[in-house]
Amino acid sequence: MPCRxxxxxxxxxxxxxxxxxxxGFGKTCYGVSFLVIPPTDHGLQLLTQFCGLRHWSWLWIVCGLVTVGSAFLRVGRDWAGFVAxxxxPTVWALAYTVAVISGDxxxxxxxxxxxxxxxxxxxxxxxxxxxxxxxxxxKPPRRGTAA
Incomplete structure (x- = not known):
């Protein structure tokens, strides 16, 4: 039954x-983990200067939910899920890159x-x-004909 x-x-x-x-499910779970047990902000000072990691967790949660919601759309209309x-991860990569450049x-x-x-x-x-x-x-080659 479960397989069906x-x-x-x-x-x-x-x-x-x-x-x-x-x-989307993974991104949502990752965002919830920031709400439940916020990690240290090592390398994320670019983000935490604007607001705390608990607030940034909502970026992951909302984008994750949009991604999951887009999974049920037809091909071509699912682009919002890929953007979300x-x-x-682009914001996080940017924050870590800035942290490397600044030496933090x-x-x-x-x-x-x-x-x-x-x-x-x-x-x-x-x-x-x-x-x-x-x-x-x-198509398989026909017998008796030269290729």
Missing amino acids: AARRVYKALGRRGCFLAIA AFIP YSRGGFVALWYLTSHCGVILWASTVPEYSVPPAS
């Missing part, structure tokens, strides 16, 4: 929708690269993946 329900959800979402649902998924957090360069590759890069790649990219089946 999972197949039905997968069929409704498609490949891009599944990616958006998983990414892209915003929080030397490890921030690695964290910024991590956000740029494993988050932003994957989101950009997933946004270009077509829903159905299986090549058409080739």
